[in-house]
Each structure stands twice: as structure tokens, then as C-alpha cells.
Amino acid sequence: MQASPTLAVPASPVSRGIALMILAILLFTAMDATAKGLIARYPAPQVIWARFAGQFLIVLLILRAQTGPLLRTRFPALHVARSAFQFGATTLFFLSLTHIGLAEATALTDINPVLITLGAALFLGERLGPRRLAGVIVALIGALIIIRPGAGVFSPWALLPLGAAVCYTGNALITRFIGAQESAWTSMLYASLFGTVVATAALPFVWIPIPAADLAIFALVGALGTGAQLCIIRSFSMAEASVVAPFAYLGIVFATGWGIVLYDQWPDRWTMIGALVIVGAGLYVWHRETTSARKT
Template sequence: MNTAHAKAPRRHITGLLLMMAGVACLSANDAIAKALTSGYSPLQILFLRNVIALPFTVIIAVIMGGASALRSHRPVAHLLRGALWVAATMMFFTSVIHLALAEATALIFVAPFFITLISALFLGEEVEWRRWLAVLAGFFGVLVIIRPGGATFQWISLLPVATALVYAVLMLSARWVDARESVWTLLVYLTGAGALLSALIVPLGWVPVRSGDLWLFAGIATFGTAGMTMMTQAFRLAPAVVVAPLDYTGLLWATLFGWLIWQERLDMMTIVGAAIIVTSGVDTILRERRQGSGRTRILMQKEDVADDWEDETDKGQM
């Protein structure tokens, strides 16, 4: 028993490090995607990213979850989740063409608040008044950033918010998947379904890939796969309350990449709005954990796997 307690902090530290590294990788993934949008459509970027990443995703799933990770009991559910992911990713990639990377990233972080709304309104889950306050605070933060009716308002600013809504549905759609399937199965089929569905449409707007851009496509696949893998593993090594708040460090990375690559600078209202969203989000995570909820979801970008069910869900497949 003492040995287990001694190992716990070590596992938590590893989880923290993996989460920070994973968020950095996914932020790099987003930055490369923004760079590629100058020459390619969001759909083509998504397609090539998935096609390149799929073999590595399969290898990782087999190593981490065994051969059973490749078997699905509800393939249609994965196909539907893939459609949601394609839609969300295309909207986000489109938004970063016109918006600062940090601004689009900040708006994405309202996904947990959409989860609360959907859970309460459509899934019949009880939501206490404090969580409703957090939801209102989160949306107030969104209004501060996009400033509807103001001179600086852009309709394109609604795209990351719409992306967050679709991501929220994607996260909750993990309930459609058979409980016998591990998170690695979700990872493989999400990537595979994304590749398949985007392949059906991408020929309509295909642009020949320049040889000088091949390393960027390889980079987006590498950083995206590595980020999802590390964040997934982080949730398995440490409690959600420990690692989930670190997802918000993605905003710092987005700000840094935007400044270094495109000289983007955030105005004070965007910084204030982002601070409100992050504060209310972290408060929601901490409150969920204190109440013993094992289904707090904070993975988005991101998307991607977005599944932090309790360890029992894995059925000992690790």
C-alpha cells in the first residue's frame, strides 16, 4: 500500500509532463495548419494529415492496447464521430486563415461549457447553479472577445465557437462507442474515419503538393499524433483535476507561435475574454472533481480523442 502511494506522485508528475508536451505538440499542429492554409484547402490539409498519421496511429494503438484495439464493435458510431471531427477541424482550420491563432484557440475553449448545456438540455443530467454560472461566465468571455455589434466584429469569429459546439458533441459521442473498446480504438477509428470521409470530397479541390511543403505535412501528422497520444496517456497516469487545467496552456503556445510566425498581437479585450474563459473552465474542472465526477472532459483541439473516462472503462487492455 505504501509503495502504491509512493508511486502515485511519480505517475502524476509523468502525467503532467506528458500533458504539457502533448498540448505543445497540438499547438504546433495548429500553427502548421495555419501556415499550410495559404496554399491548400482545409480539407486537403486534413486529408493528408490523416493519411500520413494513420499507420503510426495503428502502431501506437497496438503497442498500447494490443491487437484488440483495432477491433470495433460499433463501426457506424466511429464513422459518425469521424464526420463530426472532419466538420469541426475544417471549421477551425478555416477560421485561422482570418483570425489570430490565439484568438481562435481561446474561442475553442468554450467546448466544456457546450458540454454542460447539451448534458442538461438533451441528456437529462442535473447541473447545479454553480456550473450554470461557469457556463454564463464562459460565454461572457466569448462575447468580450468577438464583440458582436462592435466595429471590430467579424462573422468569421463565430467559426471557432461553432467548432467548439461540434467538438462538444464529439466528446459526448464517446458514449455511442461500445464500452469494451479502449481509448486507443477511438484514436485509430477517428483518424481512419477522418481519412476516409475527407477522401470522398478532397478530389474536388485538390492542389498538387509542392515538394517544399512535404515536410510541413509530415510535421502536422507527427505533432498531431504525438500530441493526442501524450494527452491520452496523461489522463491515464494522473487524475483529470491534475492534468486537465494544463490544456489551457495551449493558449500560451498559440500566442507565442502567432507572434513569432505572423507577428500577431492580441488586444486587451481578447486577453480579458480569454482569461475569463480559462478561469471559469478551470473552476468547472476543480468543482467536478470535488463532486466525484469521473467524466470531466477537457480534451478538444483538438480533437481529436477527447476521452478521459475513468480507468475502469479500459477493461484492463493496457
């Protein structure tokens, strides 16, 4: 008797949403690591402009004739607010990189999963069960192990990534609210257009000529930001914000890796311990949520 072929079980929306969030965080940290190198040689507003102008150009090239129809939206005010939050998150984080290390800035920004989980319960009506809350708290403990309050990480400049975390939270909650009601490309268009217009206004005051050798690096910042933003919008459209938010803590792990590869900045023992705690918390949430999804 011939055995019947094994059918692949399609991934649940929760599983796909988590996977997209992890990919988004990987791309975001790659963008931040690339931007850190540029900010050491160019004004931060010029690098911020490249991030949004690059995304706007890429989206236009992909959409072409569809650009006009996709600009029509039922939520114009929310798109403006979301775009402002995204611009604020990027600007504050990039500015912090001139004074704080990449891993430390990422760790401070990664308070956002707590804010997103609480905000989703308060404003979006998402349930805040004990397992989700436990995953967020354990991941936060991992982040605190890495940044070790009182060990010199906290300074006035630390307010910049903390402010970026607040802006990221607002962006995430609005993205989740709009969710599947509109195309992800509509959000991509508005965010990149808003950021490009605002950043362009600052260019005459800070512009430094870019040698041909650096043009590809500036373009890479825009490309990485575009890919990350598309992944994160789709992630929040597939799964509840409180489910995927804890996986943003992996940004600390990824940022540490980029710091080693690009800047020879090796983590200490406590950073490694905190990273393991974060990964463990993320795997726990993924297991519990995907198991629950298969039972429903």
C-alpha cells in the same frame, strides 16, 4: 529516529483527466497554428487530408498486428458518428483560418465547453452543480471579453468556427459515452480512417505538389493531431465531460501565444484580460474538483 520517507500521493483520475485535457488543447492549438501557415499556401482540403492521413499512418505503425482486433467494436454506428463530428470540426475550423485570425477563430470555437456541459447533463446524466456551472460561465465571460461581439470579429465567416464548436461537442459527448468501455486506439483508428477516406476523395480536385521542404510541416500537422486526439480521448475517459470541458478555454490563451511566436500577432489589452479570466476560472474548477475527489 529516522524520519519515514514521504510517499507521493497518486494523482486522482479527475486531476489526470484535467491535465490531459490541457495537454490536448496545447497540441491542438499547435496543430492549428501549423495548419494556418500551410493553408496560406495550399488548399485547405489538402491540409485536412494530411491531418487525418498522418494520424492513420502513425496509429498503424504503433498498433501493427493489433490493428485488426482493435477495429472490432460494439459501437460501430457511434464510431462513425463520432468520426464524422471530428472531421466536421477539423474541416470547418481549418476553412475558417483562411478568413479569420487564429486567436479569433479559437475564441469562437471555444463556445463548446458550454455546449458540452449542458449536453453532458441532458444526454449523459452528469450532474450540473453550481460550481461547475459558475466555472463555465466565468470562462465564457473571459472568451466574450476577448472576441468582443460587435467589434468586427463576427462576420459570415464566423459561422465556420461556431459550426466547428457544435461538431466538437458531438464528438466529445460520444467520446465520453464510449469512454472506458473501449480502447482509445479504437476511436483513433475509426476517426483517422474516416477522415482519410473522405479527404482523399477531394484530393484530385485541389492537389498542389508539395516541395520536399514542406513535407516535414505536413507530417507535423498529422503528428500533433494524433497526440492531441489521444490525450482528449483519455481525458474524457477519466473524468466527466462537464469537469474537463472548461479547460478547453485555455485554447484561446495557447492560440494567442502561437500567434505571437509564429506570426507576430500580438494580443491587445482586452485579450490579455480575457485570458486571465479564463485561466482563473479553470484553476477554480480544478481546485474544487480535485478537492472533492480527495474527500470521496
